[in-house]
Amino acid sequence: MINIIITELQKLKRYSVRWIGIVAVAFSALLAAFQQTGGNGTLTYESYTNSVIWNNFSLAFPFMIVLIGGYIINREYVDHTLKNMLTVPIPFRKLLTGKVIVVGIVTVLYGLFSFLCTFVLGMLFCHENMLPALVVKSLFQLVGLGLCCYLAVLPIIIFFSRKQNGYLAGTGLAFVYGFCGIFIAGRALTDYYPITAGLGIIKFTGDGSHNFNLSAEIGILLLMTALSVAMLLCTKGYKDGVATSKNKGKKQAA
């Protein structure tokens, strides 16, 4: 598995889709800066970080994680490299597991990049209140939120991995899934909606009115993790573009 993960990271070299993630994360931080400087009050680093977190879970991260995850899986179909992998032999399930882990690593890196953007823009817009403790907290919050979003969208990545170009539909779904978080966050379902379930875990303060049920949030994300693991375990051998036992004898469409 280590070799699969290492090679999956090597395959990311020169992938242009990485730039979509970089732009999305940078845009999220920049948008938060404009949103926050638009008000009359003094911009604090904490409120700015909260705004970045809000944009990350509702706009940037869910669609970006599914897009990048789906894309790196889809390349195996498009580039006709799946046959090379399967004849090494690497079972499709193992390959998918390796890719899913790499998507997690990439998400952490984007979380770090989001922190970097937040820190740099914070230096520009929040001249006061940038206490080291707050900066360190924002680092954990942004990386942590990325990971929580990753767990929330993981079943989507796995579900849409079975068909060539299926990830495009998954990306659209993930965008809607994330965007709906705007209407749910701060309300009764916050702790139970997977996208917003990470907010309490990362100690998102928001406007101070949120009371999170931490155990419910952890439970929901564990449930998503269990669902993802179950989906991976149920992934059948990949033969001819179809799941063998279900569609035996049917010609590959793609």
Next chain:
Amino acid sequence: MSDFVIETNNLTKQYGEQKSVANLSIHVKKGRIYGLLGRNGAGKTTTMKMLLGLTSPTSGEVRIFGKSICTNEKKVLSRIGNLIESPGFYPNLTGTENLKIMARLRGVPNPNAVKNALAVVGLPYMDKKLFSQYSLGMKQRLGIANAILHDPELLILDEPVNGLDPIGIVEVRDFIKRLSAEQGKTILISSHILSEMALLADDIGIIDHGVLLEEEGLEELEKKNSRYVHFIVTDTSQASRILEADFHTSNFHIDDDRNLRLYDTEIDVAAITRKWIESGLNVSEAHTQNDTLEDYFKQVTGGEGIA
């Protein structure tokens, strides 16, 4: 244990109502080059995919190295190098980077394996050119390099000379022959180019519409297809004794008690006929046949020729 490296038994692949491969039983001997010859769409690639476990057969069995591919996939596949259909590599990486990934995944212990494989196919090591910028011929060469990267005992190559220029074709052909002759590797190669098969293969399987029509050594096939005189006589046993005693040749084949083929075309046909008639035999027909492999392919497939 079986003498065959690859053995299939009534292998069938059906898509809906259509049989892509039907009851195919091929036998590939150790250390030999087996050419699977057939037109486009004859079922060559589907057969190879089934051998590699990329497609599950509808029925029948595949045994490689004496083991069933279904239950011993990991053990068997690690001993096979393959090139199926178009070479598949990551377009954003260079040839060397692509092979390094495959070497790591295959657990190739030799640190120079990538360099050596590229040298064999004449591609530069550590070149900056991305796979997406490769010509068709370069892609094909890289595919072959990938197939031999882990020094496999068996190579399954699907139309490996596709897209290569004439010099490249000769190079790959010589290289494949060397692999078999010097390293004793078993090679299954498919092609629709009959002349290519004639130059490369030791054994040939002719496949058409998914059915294996003929499986024989190239020598046998050439014997069937070379120039010969076809006689129809009343008693081939007596005729053969006369050929051996009076004309000192055993280069003939008795098809049945009336049909005899004489491959030694140096002997005067009129003299033979005269001698047979003097010996009381009736000769009802004597004509020269000059079949090529293509003629034979036409005859076997019952249709048009091949490239």
